[in-house]
Amino acid sequence: MFDRVLLVLASVAAYSHAHSPRQSGCAHNGIFFTPNEVVGKTIMDMDKNGDGTLEQSEVVSEFVTRYDSNNNNEISEAEFVIKWMLRYHDGRDFAMYLFHHFDKNDDLKLTPADFLALRAEIDSDGDGKLSEAEFRTFMIDIYKNCVPGI
Ligand SMILES: [Ca+2]
Ligand SMILES: [Ca+2]
Ligand SMILES: [Ca+2]
Known part of the structure; x- marks a missing residue:
């Protein structure tokens, strides 16, 4: 019984450690941009016409032009x-x-x-549009939950 309690305590400790923001290598940023600053930059990079909405064509165009180094219409992990990291x-x-x-x-x-x-995942109000606020919430959650090596 006592062993069981210890086991539960140990897994609770592991869980809370893994989910604490800023305790993982994920928080490291080479020139100390905060997650909010990085997300602001990604929005500026993607919102090509600056209207506060991220169209599918804008997102695809950003990824294809910036990340697809060998122009095969796919972005590999190495490319991404x-x-x-550089940007x-x-x-x-x-x-x-x-x-x-x-x-x-x-894949x-x-x-x-x-x-x-x-x-579909990011469009939390389901209006078919991706607002800056929806994208920001989605990205900040990723920063908060990041666990290295996963
Ligand atoms: Ca736009
Ligand atoms: Ca895929
Ligand atoms: Ca929306």
Whole structure:
């Protein structure tokens, strides 16, 4: 019985450690941008016409032009991670975590299928549009929940 209690306590401790923001390598940022600043930059990069809404065409265009180095219409983990680190100065752990979070169908590449699935997930009010606020909430949650090596 006592052993069982210890086991439960140990797993609770492991759980809360894993879910504490800023205690993981994910929080490392090379030039100390906060997550909010990084998200602001990603929004500026994606919202090409500056109207506060992220159209599917804007998101796809941003990813294809910035990340798809070999122009095969897919973004590999290697392509994504290096570009994200260079542009936003987040650590490798976070960039990898983000890639896997974006890769909705787990085929280890980012394609329009992933962006469609992400869009449905991020559009929390279901109006078919992706607002800056919806994207910001989605991204900040990822920063908060990031666990290295997953
Ligand atoms: Ca726009
Ligand atoms: Ca994918
Ligand atoms: Ca919306």
